[in-house]
Amino acid sequence: MLDFYREFILDHYRHPRNKGELPDADISHEEHNPVCGDRIHMDIKLENDHIADIKWHGEGCTISQASASILSEMVKGKSVEEVRHLSKEELLEQLGMETLTPARIKCALLSLKVLKAGLYGLTSWPDEEDEWN
Template identity: 40%
Template sequence: MPGIEDLYREIILDHYRTPRNRGELPPPAVSCEGNNPLCGDDICIYLDVADGVVRDVKFSGQGCSISQSSTSMMTVAVKGKTVAEVQAFVRRFKHMMTLTEGDDEVDQSINLGDIEALQGVVKFPVRIKCATLGWNTLLEALKETQN
């Protein structure tokens, strides 16, 4: 059995206890809901994109330490990035979570920073969906901004 310390790294617990960018954004920011039907967790991502750049991002909802901290770290990382940079960043993250096949489109030079701490989740396959919930919801929100 993998050690629990691989899962609950200090940086993860820090973001869980003190989530960053928690809250809502009014329109014209788009909002998108994601949920994990297995456990009932839900997350709402608020995304303000202007001129192809993420000006602001916030999140609300309920979930476990992994889904909440992963989403919190994600919001910190993507704020100020261009849409293309965000998409590449998400691909890099999902590749780390072993969810994308092949390396072709993944830019390994992208530095995930603190988010690397979530790599331990891969040892607990049931929790990968928790870690990626916010990220998949972000992708949906990005699509909304492009509509």
């Protein structure tokens, strides 16, 4: 069995945290992964430039959904500026998925893409900001 299908990940997949919608969200954003069709929608409520509340919903593989669940826990209560500096490496480390292959890394980073695109309009994938790498 691959090491990333651990109980920690499966638990977030089966019992996703912060799943749902925020009708009075300040920021509402959705992105897809065209490669496999994964979809994640995020609603964010801001207070004093901090993420007061975050809800997400979507569908996709274990990695993409668990990643959204874990990311929502990581950023809740954080300032927008802190989230701007949240790197893909930090998220992957939190997921315990530092060794994902290029195709699956998109699954893990879709949630971060949605979050950053919604918050400050990032248009590229978090792993493609340096296009020559």
